[in-house]
Amino acid sequence: MSAARISMADWLRGSAVYRSIVRHGTADTNRNRSLVIFENLFLHVHPVKVREKTLRFSHTYWLGGVTLVSCLVLIATGILLMFYYHPSVPQAYRDMKELNYVVDNGLFLRNLHRWAAHLMVFAAFLHMLRVFYHRAYRPPRQFNWVVGIVLLIVTLFLSYTGYLLPWDQLAFWGVSVGTNMAKEAPLVGEKIRFLLLGGNVVSENALLRFYVLHCVVLPVALLLFLSVHIWRIRKDGGVQGPPTDADDPRQEEAE
Amino acid sequence: MSPSPELHVVESTDPLAVPRRVALVRPDTRPAVRRSDERYVMTFPHLIVREVILFQVVVIALSLAAFVFDAPLEGIANPIETPNPAKAPWYFLGLQELLHYFPPIVAGVLLPGLVVLSLAVIPYARINLTAGPLWSPGGRRLALALAAVTAALFILFGAFGCWPIAVPTLLTAGAMFAARGGAEGGRLRRALARVTLPEWIMTWFVVIATLLTVIGTFFRGPGWTLVWPWSGPI
Numbered sequence: 001m002s003a004a005r006i007s008m009a010d011w012l013r014g015s016a017v018y019r020s021i022v023r024h025g026t027a028d029t030n031r032n033r034s035l036v037i038f039e040n041l042f043l044h045v046h047p048v049k050v051r052e053k054t055l056r057f058s059h060t061y062w063l064g065g066v067t068l069v070s071c072l073v074l075i076a077t078g079i080l081l082m083f084y085y086h087p088s089v090p091q092a093y094r095d096m097k098e099l100n101y102v103v104d105n106g107l108f109l110r111n112l113h114r115w116a117a118h119l120m121v122f123a124a125f126l127h128m129l130r131v132f133y134h135r136a137y138r139p140p141r142q143f144n145w146v147v148g149i150v151l152l153i154v155t156l157f158l159s160y161t162g163y164l165l166p167w168d169q170l171a172f173w174g175v176s177v178g179t180n181m182a183k184e185a186p187l188v189g190e191k192i193r194f195l196l197l198g199g200n201v202v203s204e205n206a207l208l209r210f211y212v213l214h215c216v217v218l219p220v221a222l223l224l225f226l227s228v229h230i231w232r233i234r235k236d237g238g239v240q241g242p243p244t245d246a247d248d249p250r251q252e253e254a255e
Numbered sequence: 256m257s258p259s260p261e262l263h264v265v266e267s268t269d270p271l272a273v274p275r276r277v278a279l280v281r282p283d284t285r286p287a288v289r290r291s292d293e294r295y296v297m298t299f300p301h302l303i304v305r306e307v308i309l310f311q312v313v314v315i316a317l318s319l320a321a322f323v324f325d326a327p328l329e330g331i332a333n334p335i336e337t338p339n340p341a342k343a344p345w346y347f348l349g350l351q352e353l354l355h356y357f358p359p360i361v362a363g364v365l366l367p368g369l370v371v372l373s374l375a376v377i378p379y380a381r382i383n384l385t386a387g388p389l390w391s392p393g394g395r396r397l398a399l400a401l402a403a404v405t406a407a408l409f410i411l412f413g414a415f416g417c418w419p420i421a422v423p424t425l426l427t428a429g430a431m432f433a434a435r436g437g438a439e440g441g442r443l444r445r446a447l448a449r450v451t452l453p454e455w456i457m458t459w460f461v462v463i464a465t466l467l468t469v470i471g472t473f474f475r476g477p478g479w480t481l482v483w484p485w486s487g488p489i
Contacts, residue, residue, distance in 0.1 A: 048298055108322065145377060145378045185364045
């Protein structure tokens, strides 16, 4: 039975259609293992070989990875939530009730989106601290640190704009408190707040604007900066773990 | 740093000669330059498998959390019924806590602006690239400067009654002084003695940010008064 299945798999792998999609054979040689990476659009951001040390848990604690995975979960659950959501008053709130009580697994979907959002903010913050204490912002990675700060801010805004969408008391007053803070910026504060809310108070207009920001503007910005962030990791020689004596500039000065 | 070696540029007249590349490695340049003899492994399967496992662990953990804990949903938004206290999401509660002590322009604009700016310039400030352990033998001037800065910050934040900043400032300074001459001390003091100035400052910031967020999230009740987390719904 199992032998038959293996030969089925082999037959599939050998078929003309399969080989037209995946051009290399089974990854049982280093050549084919290399091809797995650089013949794949999504994997070829990786080098074919990586430093063994970078795979250790204490090298990065995988915190950037956790942030990325929660981001992927958010995109997937977010798209599904959009099928059930109308950014208008009071339909937005009714949709929450529908999700909680009518839609199959609707509550689970909403929970997953909520907790993934919290995890993403938290993991991004921890990732920043890890990079700082490992001094991984040093040249040539200076600008990628700045991109990371931009990503952190975009993440915070994503989370914040999403906070209004359920249109419950928690959402309404949480956003009211926050946007009152924005008002305090000198000269432009009032104008920024008006622009953000489409009015002077949190209203239906604000809901629509936050919805568009949350589902279009900020995700696009996030993906743009994220692409730069990840691409630059590769260009700067891979992930940078804790400093060792060998790459400590102070050692050089002591010599 | 030793003085840079003098460079002689010799122009070859032979058009077929392969040019020799000269690389000048500055001390603050990419660390990978010195690591030619490191062990490498194939990305597939070693890294890819770990990435898949990471993905699965995070998705499973989030799914379990989503099964057990429900996302909050209160009554429909009502602009005329203000809940007391009205709280922002948790990651902004540190800021909201600051509003309790400082005028809105300081808490809402100046301090967060300074934080973002200071974070963004970290890699461009020379001290973050070259800083060694805080204390060198002697260090009297540093001790005086540190005491003066601590006193100034403590008085400034104390004057606003902002103890969640003033007290950690004192504690951090205490730890910094404990690190002085710690190279000969016990394990803890030896570890403290290795901490650089940028690391002290970041740790100070993280402690304060965490403390403000925790207070704002769990210890603030109606009228933003101090309450115990178990004394009512948050």
